[in-house]
Amino acid sequence: MKTIMLLGLAILIGLVLLGFQHSKSQQQDMTNEMDKNMNEKNIEKATFAGGCFWCTESDFEKIDGVLEVVSGYTGGDEMNPTYEQVSSGMTGHYEAVQVLYDSEKTTYAALLEVFWRHVDPTDAGGQFVDRGPQYRSAIFYHNEEQKAAAEKSREKMDRSGVFKQPIVTEIIPFKKFYMAEEYHQDYYKKNPIRYKMYRSGSGRDQFIKRIWEKMPASKTPSENHSAFSKPNDNVLKEKLTALQYKVTQKDGTEPPFRNEYWDYKKEGIYVDIVSGEPLFSSTDKYDSGTGWPSFTKPLVPGNIVEHQDRSLFMVRTEVRSKHGDSHLGHVFPDGPQPTGLRYCINSAALRFIPKEELKTEGFEEYLQLFSVSN
Numbered sequence: 001m002k003t004i005m006l007l008g009l010a011i012l013i014g015l016v017l018l019g020f021q022h023s024k025s026q027q028q029d030m031t032n033e034m035d036k037n038m039n040e041k042n043i044e045k046a047t048f049a050g051g052c053f054w055c056t057e058s059d060f061e062k063i064d065g066v067l068e069v070v071s072g073y074t075g076g077d078e079m080n081p082t083y084e085q086v087s088s089g090m091t092g093h094y095e096a097v098q099v100l101y102d103s104e105k106t107t108y109a110a111l112l113e114v115f116w117r118h119v120d121p122t123d124a125g126g127q128f129v130d131r132g133p134q135y136r137s138a139i140f141y142h143n144e145e146q147k148a149a150a151e152k153s154r155e156k157m158d159r160s161g162v163f164k165q166p167i168v169t170e171i172i173p174f175k176k177f178y179m180a181e182e183y184h185q186d187y188y189k190k191n192p193i194r195y196k197m198y199r200s201g202s203g204r205d206q207f208i209k210r211i212w213e214k215m216p217a218s219k220t221p222s223e224n225h226s227a228f229s230k231p232n233d234n235v236l237k238e239k240l241t242a243l244q245y246k247v248t249q250k251d252g253t254e255p256p257f258r259n260e261y262w263d264y265k266k267e268g269i270y271v272d273i274v275s276g277e278p279l280f281s282s283t284d285k286y287d288s289g290t291g292w293p294s295f296t297k298p299l300v301p302g303n304i305v306e307h308q309d310r311s312l313f314m315v316r317t318e319v320r321s322k323h324g325d326s327h328l329g330h331v332f333p334d335g336p337q338p339t340g341l342r343y344c345i346n347s348a349a350l351r352f353i354p355k356e357e358l359k360t361e362g363f364e365e366y367l368q369l370f371s372v373s374n
Contacts, residue, residue: 248273259347295343
């Protein structure tokens with residue numbers, strides 16, 4: 001009987017170890033896949049700790065240009081930590097997420113803004129209902145450029161006056177990221193009911209609404225729609241993708257049919273990627289067959305400035321934004337009625353705001369352009 005019991009115990013231990021090895025194998029496969037993606041052009045990595053990684057993962061995965069978000073642990077010395085170890089608060093690790101993003105579609109500066117708007121950066125003891133050092137907020141930088149951007153962003157946020165208490169979010173050099181167990185990945189998708197119950201009771205969304213509901217989602221707290229302006233060149237190089245900078249600052253032109261908005265059909269408005277000033281509406285957009293976004297008229301005529309362009313051995317009329325001085329494209333007299341004009345615009349010079357977000361972005365006045373239900 002003792003022999004049979006020992007044999008059964010050995011089998012049980014073997015199954016547990018096999019399950020552990022399988023879990024580690026899955027995590028290693030995910031790590032290998034992320035490293036493979038990192039070798040592709042324009043793919044970059046960012047790491048943030050914002051409390052419960054279920055929530056932080058969910059928030060970042062909603063961002064256009066983000067390719068993948070993985071939950072895990074970082075910041076401590078414990079190798080290959082488990083959730084149970086990290087949740088004890090004794091490992092030095094933070095619950096964190098690693099974000100893979102396409103730098104042609106979004107920027108590190110934009111991800112920093114998303115981060116600030118989804119945490120309480122004044123809380124040194126955790127985040128919302130989750131308490132302990134493992135739930136503190138932090139930014140883990142992967143290079144000196146990220147460090148400088150994070151520090152600048154934190155200083156700007158601290159000066160903004162949005163938060164009444166000092167910001168305590170740390171900016172820490174990245175060392176090693178350990179993927180969390182498979183059941184934690186995409187938890188909000190796998191367990192939507194439990195996730196919604198947790199998030200609703202955590203106090204996170206209530207805090208976000210109270211702090212940010214009067215702030216436009218795409219603007220920093222120091223900016224407002226009555227004073228659109230052009231940032232300095234260093235800020236632009238940090239904020240814009242290489243293509244956006246080339247088009248708006250160097251009078252560049254993006255490829256036809258291979259740009260973001262040439263065939264875009266959603267309802268909303270287009271604003272200057274540099275200054276945020278409103279430029280065009282989807283109600284005036286049409287398919288010109290040229291492969292670039294085309295409009296029959298500006299949304300705000302005063303925000304469009306025309307210049308004579310004699311480049312390429314021809315005379316054309318260039319259009320630029322008034323406040324951002326961004327090169328937008330050109331206007332031609334071959335458009336449809338009633339204006340007979342074709343504003344041929346680079347997607348890289350624009351940011352689209354869907355009609356559903358006009359109110360939160362501070363452009364509520366333009367809701368009247370769309371359906372009466374708004």
